Amino acid sequence: MIMDRKKSEGSKSIVDKSRLVDESGLNSRIVSFVTKWEFILVVLLLLEIVVFSNLTPHFLNTFNLLNTTFTFSEKAILALPMIFIILSGDIDISVAGIMALSSFAMGYASSQGAGTGVLVLIGLCVGVIAGLFNGLLVTGLNMPAIAVTLASMTLFRGISQAILEDQAYTEYPEKFGYFGQGYIGDSMVPFELVLFLVLAVIMGFVLHKTTYGRKLYAIGNSSSAANFSGISVNKVRLTNFVLNGLFAGIAAVLLTSRIGSTRPNIATGFELEVITLVVLGGVSITGGKGNIFGVVLAIFLLGYLKFGMGLLNISAKVMIITTGALLIIAVLIPGFMDSTKARNKLKRQQNLETTEKNLNKGIDE
Amino acid sequence: MAKPILQLENITKYFPGIRALDQIHLNIYPGEVHALIGENGAGKSTLVKIMTGVYQPTNGRILYKGNEVTFPNALDAQRAGIAAIHQEASMFPELTVTENIFMGHHSGKSGHVDWRSMKKRTKDLLDKMELDINPDSLIKNLSTAQRHMVEITKALSIDADVVIMDEPTSALTLKEVEDLYKIINQLKDAGKAILFISHKFDEIFSVCDAFTVFRDGRYIDSGRISDSSIDDIVKMMVGRSLDKMFPKKKAEITDTILEVRNLSKIGIFKDISFSLKKGEILGFFGLVGAGRTEVMRVLFGIDKKESGTILINGQEVVIHSPAAAMKQGIALIPEDRQDQGVIQDMSLTHNISLPQVDSLFPFGVLNKKIEDDLTREYGSLMEIKAASWDVNANTLSGGNQQKVVIAKWLATDPLILIMDEPTKGIDVATKAAVHSFVSEMAVKGLAVILVSSELPEVLGMSDRICVMHEGVITATFSRDEADSEKIIRAATGHDSIEEIV
Amino acid sequence: MRELIKKREFTLLLLIAVMLMLIVTQAPSFVSPENILRIINDTSILIMVSIGQFMVILTGGIDLSLASIIGFSGMAASMLNQYFPDLPVILILFAGMGIGTFLGLINGVLIAFGKVPPIITTLGTMSIFRGFTFVMSKGQWVTAHEMTESYMNIPHGSFLGLSNLIWAGVIVSLVMYYFMKYVRTGREIYAIGGNKVAALFVGVKENKINIIVYSLVGLLSGLAGVMWTARYAAAVNETAIGFELFTVAACVLGGVSIAGGSGTVVGVILGALFLGILTNALPVVHLSPFYQLGLQGVVILGAMIINTLSEKRNEKKLLNRRLQ
Secondary structure, three states: OOOOOOOOHHHOOOOOHHHEOOOOOHHHHHHHHHOOHHHHHHHHHHHHHHHHHHHOOOOOOHHHHHHHHHHOHHHHHHHHHHHHHHHOOOOOOOHHHHHHHHHHHHHHHHHOOOOHHHHHHHHHHHHHHHHHHHHHHHHHOOOOHHHHHHHHHHHHHHHHHHHHOOOOEOOOOOHHHHHHHOEOOOOOOEHHHHHHHHHHHHHHHHHHHEHHHHHHHHHHHOHHHHHHOOOOHHHHHHHHHHHHHHHHHHHHHHHHHHHOOEOOOOOOOHHHHHHHHHHHOOOOOOOOOOOHHHHHHHHHHHHHHHHHHHHOOOOHHHHHHHHHHHHHHHHHHHHHHHHHHHHHHHHHHHHHHHHHHHHHHHHHO | OOOOOEEEEEEEEEEOOEEEEEEEEEEEOOOOEEEEEOOOOOOHHHHHHHHOOOOOOOEEEEEEOOEEEOOOOHHHHHHHOEEEEOOOOOOOOOOEHHHHHHOOOOOOOOOEOOHHHHHHHHHHHHHHOOOOOOOOOEHHHOOHHHHHHHHHHHHHHOOOOEEEEEOOOOOOOHHHHHHHHHHHHHHHHOOOEEEEEOOOHHHHHHHOOEEEEEEOOEEEEEEEHHHOOHHHHHHHHHOOOHHHHOOOOOOOOOOEEEEEEEEEEOOOEEEEEEEEEOOOEEEEEEOOOOOHHHHHHHHOOOOOOOEEEEEEOOEEEOOOOHHHHHHOOEEEEOOOHHHHHOOOOOEHHHHHHHHHHHHHOOOOEOOHHHHHHHHHHHHHHOOOOOOOOOOEHHHOOHHHHHHHHHHHHHOOOOOEEEEEOOOOOOOHHHHHHHHHHHHHHHHOOOEEEEEOOOHHHHHHHOOEEEEEEOOEEEEEEEOOOOOHHHHHHHHOOOOOHHHHO | OHHHHHOHHHHHHHHHHHHHHHHHHHOHHHHOHHHHHHHHHHHHHHHHHHHHHHHHHHOOOOOOOHHHHHHHHHHHHHHHHHHOOOOOHHHHHHHHHHHHHHHHHHHHHHHHOOOOOHHHHHHHHHHHHHHHHHHHHOOOOEOHHHOOHHHHHHHHOEEOOEEHHHHHHHHHHHHHHHHHHHEHHHHHHHHHHHOHHHHHHOOOOHHHHHHHHHHHHHHHHHHHHHHHHHHOOOEOOOOOOOHHHHHHHHHHHOOOOOOOOOOOHHHHHHHHHHHHHHHHHHHHOOOOHHHHHHHHHHHHHHHHHHHHHHHHHHHHHHHHHOOO
16 A cells, blocks of 8 residues: 555666655644644643633733733744744844844934934844844855854944943933833734734745745755755845844834833843744754744743743743743654654554565465 | 675665665675675665664674674774775864874773874875875865875774775776775785775776675675676666667757856866857766866856856856856756755755746745746656655655756756766666756757766767866867777876877 | 964964053053963863863854853852851862763753754753752852851962962863863764764764763863852852853854864963953953953954954965965
């Protein structure tokens, strides 16, 4: 049934058909669906909702559920371009550094009396320039992204620290507060959340429906094969870094607006949380694999996990431990499932082989 | 007759989804050179890895010096006295020659590394092989041929009873090949057993005593070299005779489409000049590392040239990227199919449309139907065998993957098709299909450059043959005047172009 | 001699000399023996841990969790001292190293047998170890008056005029230099980073090397944890946060290739010293300590760019020599 024993000279290839095992059976299709990472994330998210809503009455409350998104919207927004970066095999550790620099620039401009529009523009521009700086070093000089962004992280935050020292900017125009604190109209829906969802839809479209997204997957799987296929690998990677800078600028606007102040240590540690979100969402750290859906699921999974544990008065430290463990498990389990699948396949092959031999024997006799 | 030193009985090896070896037999005797013959993909390299402890067999027994053994690790095989010259790049580029030779079996007591004695032994070994290489040089600073010689030295540094040589001559010059033969004879006289893997018949017939042939992971036959002819062995190896392999059709060769003048890249190749006409198949022959691939990379815009001009249809063109090369109608089927040709974890459809994503979808938005149509058209043309167009490329056999690569470039409708080792590692049937296909395309007016290390392929397919040696074109032959001896001499630097002219 | 000049360590040494000369024009006392010793004392911990990071980077990995290991083992050792003041400090020192080794071993096992990429593993354990530090301490600090005199003397005590901390740094440096150059396992670490396939062919076991390397980083971080808390006479929960980045910086400055396979212990020591001198020089040349972070960024980026460009030039030279 599974192995085609027909041997025609013409169809013989390096691996002739009889040496391959077919996998299109219904069973293996169900197994491959259930073991999909996004499926597991959905199950986990549902489980989380059921557990928390049974443990505390305050969990399943529309206002709470909406309002708590303030705590993770900026990181969620940062995760979107990080998908592109990691998917194409790079990494950017400097995002939080860019946010610090961008927030510093806005704080300074505000102290000089700039209006809300100008502040936002400055915030975004600084982000773009910083991203361009990273991208040019990575693609132009062909240096590893992890080393470059590690250094530029120190540099970006260092600039803001050198000038701001232990001071803070706290004066911002009143209107500026809307981005990080406001709601859409009279509803309970935070502006930050809507912005994130809109950006997620746009980035999802780019990733899955455009040639740009296709190129990202190609580069992440094999940058040399992509290059040999006529794709301008470095142009795409550079664009990714600029995009990442732009989004870091957006996140800086939101965060500065939300907390209403700028200190040199703003957004410290964000980079690692953002990378955690992306990996937890099923994007392979070595590139080439992953989708936006998984990451969005991971964002809500982790965000509401924190919220629920907070409601239950579980210490934030336990949360840190849980996040770290989830990150490792997110890679450990699919790897484990893959190797089990491969082992089962080997076993199946051998079993088939023996039954087939017996059959053949029977025919021969 | 002596007893075999190494016996493999009924060795079977599975990988998930594939049976690489199927009940293989092999007997190797001391004082003999045994040829292991088979096409790429026949399972030779897998067997080497089993003999050296890198892989474990799924079934079967290994008898070594009469006892059943297992080698759970490469070190165990080495300690038992089995050394191998691996085909794959198995060097540490950032480390010295000495360390490359001794890695895994450093000299010194209880884990301590005795550099002085290692260096001295390296010097002795290199002297014995008459190699002028500094033991302290980093491997990355050596030439390809030097690296291969170090690799050979490495295998000899272990006082092994069985030496496995997996295509040891692919990058060596004639002089070095002769040196290697000398070494092989010394080893033989010392009673060592040698397993010699090659698909070059002249080599096999000049150094080997016995042979075993594999095909598609199966044992076919074995015998004495002195009792066999090349034809017999070829038939066993490919399962048919060779005449059908090169179905060269007469194509009308018309205008010059590509002209290359004095193309140079410092340290890689120098003053490369040639021209290519419509309908012509131009062969490029040379040893590994002769600079053929590098010339093609420059023509396709992967690397930058240092000087020289490229003319297409008489117009000088600047090719600074693969995209620019594609605009000029150039397509390149790269040397390394696995890493450069296909994207393993992408579907066939996505692979085939990849070079043209920008021109197929001018607004940047993908359209599944357009892609599917393109794939169906060119995929069926190439007769790709796959469960569907949506399966990933890595589920296909090497031959079918190569068809995907050809399909993806054909879909761009090229004027000039550069094929770099297009039949490396693929089965005979696909090989013949690729050949007949190339021939047909030439008839239709396509200009083809065929880079190959397989002499029969170059001789069988080309209208003209350029031979490169150490970065220079040493000779150009027309189809009529070319023969294997002339080509080999030019490729190994025995004749400069002046002597030929 | 020409060989020596070509080496990266020599360039770095030259750079340090130039930097020292520039500082001396501002403050001659900077190069006084006492001050030099002070700088070495300040940099010893960085040197020890950076050598650990170097081994990891050599295999092609990275350890982001070592600062958390420093924090955890420092806290554990301090609490041991707090609750069992009669325990001999040498035991506490070994306990700290043992705990560090164990945490490193966890990383190693996840990487070797779980096949989780090093960056993910150590990113995860960075949070986990730090979280457990808080859980263990219940968020409390161990302060100077809760520590015994002898505990605080671990780094501060002196022998032959050098502080124990300097001795620790020197001993670790010498041992690790010997290990990486003259011990088979040390050389096999180079093999794994240089070419994994080739390493497999010659029987170097990748899993074994990974376990050893990550455990060793743990050991060194454990040692550093004890030294750190005893030196500053305080075990806080945030000990050494961000320190992992300084160790990577020291490696990069020391010429270690981030892709693995090349670098030397001497280079890393010099790289760490460079950072130490830079930090200590800021007040002397009248720059506010707030400049430190930014300057470090500039220096590391600069060093990387120079490295990359000089490597490209070398490659070109090499090609020029061939095919004349």
